[in-house]
Amino acid sequence: MKIINCPLNGPRNASEFVYGGEVKQMPDPAACSDREWAEYVFYHYNGTGEVREWWLHAPSGYWFIVERHRVTGEISRTYDPSELDQGEFFASVPGAAEEINS
Amino acid sequence: MPFSLLKYGLNNDYPFEKDADLPPPVPLKSHYDVVIIGGGGHGVATAYYLAKYHGITNVAILEKGYLGGGNTARNTAVIRSNYLTSEGVKFYAESVKLYQELSNEFDFNIMYSRRGQLTLAHTDSAIRAFRQRTEVNKHFGGKTELIGPQEIRELVPTLNMNPGHLPVLAGLWHMDGATARHDAVAWGYAKGATQRGAELHQLTEVTGIKTENGKVVGVKTNRGDVGCGVAVQAVSGHSSLLAEMAGFRLPIVTYPLQAMVTQPVKPFLNPLVSSPAYHCYVQQTGRGEIVIGGGSDPYPLYGTRSDLNLKEGLLAHAIELFPFMANLKLMRQWAGITDMTSDYSPIMGLSPVENYYLDAGWGTWGFKSTPICGKTMAELVASGGKVPDLIKPFAMDRFDTFRQVNEMGATAASH
Numbered sequence: 361m362k363i364i365n366c367p368l369n370g371p372r373n374a375s376e377f378v379y380g381g382e383v384k385q386m387p388d389p390a391a392c393s394d395r396e397w398a399e400y401v402f403y404h405y406n407g408t409g410e411v412r413e414w415w416l417h418a419p420s421g422y423w424f425i426v427e428r429h430r431v432t433g434e435i436s437r438t439y440d441p442s443e444l445d446q447g448e449f450f451a452s453v454p455g456a457a458e459e460i461n462s
Numbered sequence: 463m464p465f466s467l468l469k470y471g472l473n474n475d476y477p478f479e480k481d482a483d484l485p486p487p488v489p490l491k492s493h494y495d496v497v498i499i500g501g502g503g504h505g506v507a508t509a510y511y512l513a514k515y516h517g518i519t520n521v522a523i524l525e526k527g528y529l530g531g532g533n534t535a536r537n538t539a540v541i542r543s544n545y546l547t548s549e550g551v552k553f554y555a556e557s558v559k560l561y562q563e564l565s566n567e568f569d570f571n572i573m574y575s576r577r578g579q580l581t582l583a584h585t586d587s588a589i590r591a592f593r594q595r596t597e598v599n600k601h602f603g604g605k606t607e608l609i610g611p612q613e614i615r616e617l618v619p620t621l622n623m624n625p626g627h628l629p630v631l632a633g634l635w636h637m638d639g640a641t642a643r644h645d646a647v648a649w650g651y652a653k654g655a656t657q658r659g660a661e662l663h664q665l666t667e668v669t670g671i672k673t674e675n676g677k678v679v680g681v682k683t684n685r686g687d688v689g690c691g692v693a694v695q696a697v698s699g700h701s702s703l704l705a706e707m708a709g710f711r712l713p714i715v716t717y718p719l720q721a722m723v724t725q726p727v728k729p730f731l732n733p734l735v736s737s738p739a740y741h742c743y744v745q746q747t748g749r750g751e752i753v754i755g756g757g758s759d760p761y762p763l764y765g766t767r768s769d770l771n772l773k774e775g776l777l778a779h780a781i782e783l784f785p786f787m788a789n790l791k792l793m794r795q796w797a798g799i800t801d802m803t804s805d806y807s808p809i810m811g812l813s814p815v816e817n818y819y820l821d822a823g824w825g826t827w828g829f830k831s832t833p834i835c836g837k838t839m840a841e842l843v844a845s846g847g848k849v850p851d852l853i854k855p856f857a858m859d860r861f862d863t864f865r866q867v868n869e870m871g872a873t874a875a876s877h
Binding site: 401402404433 | 762861
């Protein structure tokens with residue numbers, strides 16, 4: 361079985377993990393245009409390169425970041441979301457970054 | 463009678479079939495009125511209907527591999543129209559009607575076989591959803607009924623009515639459900655299109671789209687550049703990559719979908735049986751093999767690899783439904799590439815590039831819609847960009863205006 365290296369729990373079977381979508385910046389829902397919101401919700405990276413994704417280790421409820429190639433499926437790196445710059449996914453929502461840290 | 467048979471048997475010309483094969487390859491011309499990218503079912507069907515109904519024959523179909531060798535050959539050949547939304551049901555019902563006449567129309571057997579499709583409800587909420595689907599289907603003239611356990615037992619005596627924690631409570635019995643030989647559908651359309659003058663260029667890969675002032679003027683291929691008045695993209699699992707060449711993005715995420723087939727056994731299963739709760743569908747082919755398929759993989763990937771995780775889960779579920787299958791051996795397994803949209807409906811019609819038309823987003827519903835896609839895309843091309851009513855709801859801009867067509871009757875949708 362394929363093994364994914366969870367930053368918190370170490371190497372575990374792939375069946376324990378859930379894919380959670382691409383790491384992308386959320387626009388401020390109150391201020392952005394419909395087109396910007398649609399871009400955030402529906403238009404995802406769908407190329408043939410490497411992409412940063414959210415994954416969940418379901419048994420422990422732990423979300424983390426996976427860098428994975430979209431053709432080979434190879435995972436080059438997994439790490440804790442604290443390594444991300446908060447601005448990378450909560451660009452313009454005031455208070456969101458504090459909320460997620462508390 | 464025996465003498466005439468003998469006469470045919472000794473005749474060198476027998477079996478006599480004019481134009482049995484596709485015409486031999488020809489050099490690429492420098493310009494075509496219409497270039498169709500993708501020589502799968504949808505692409506060749508579009509060329510066929512363009513020639514047949516609109517007299518447009520200066521058409522090139524560009525295929526990077528061979529005719530019908532992509533996802534046309536990788537689907538599990540289910541034909542049905544028991545969807546949930548009125549837009550979806552109208553569209554797929556039209557396709558089923560065209561399929562029923564296709565062998566006659568081609569004078570070529572696509573092995574269309576109307577078996578009926580049975581979708582199982584294992585929970586009360588599934589029964590409620592099926593009631594709705596039944597009524598929507600009936601409203602648009604489809605033959606769909608909600609049936610109880612007794613009728614299910616009669617239709618599929620080998621089905622385990624009490625698998626694990628999910629007993630079979632009711633079924634959505636779709637009498638129009640059918641199957642056909644998927645390769646033959648592509649061959650029939652390709653023959654019909656090329657006989658009428660369209661050109662099929664295999665081993666011709668599109669490597670770029672040329673635009674001028676927001677309008678498509680040609681395509682680059684591995685065999686040189688080709689000018690065109692109109693381009694249609696019909697490339698199933700690679701829609702996003704082609705759209706990127708044309709300079710825009712599609713609201714699509716691409717996932718593999720795995721399927722497999724067992725050794726042949728005596729006929730025991732007439733209808734196509736599907737269980738949304740078990741993410742599993744089972745059908746027996748005319749050769750006796752049992753085809754087993756499920757939903758898409760749980761994460762996006764451009765790959766036709768198979769993995770044990772999904773296979774194990776899918777087989778465990780198939781065996782819960784038909785326990786005796788535990789003794790069968792698997793013969794083949796494969797994966798197709800599905801372009802999933804977030805509402806499980808296709809993306810058809812106009813694109814941000816002028817004269818560049820889309821036939822994309824064919825997650826798990828591409829094969830069954832082949833005839834109607836060809837017909838409506840041909841109409842769109844011939845009318846110079848007037849979108850036919852049947853495919854208006856599937857416009858790409860529905861995502862920007864939040865008017866999705868939420869098709870929860872799709873196989874991949876979790877109910």
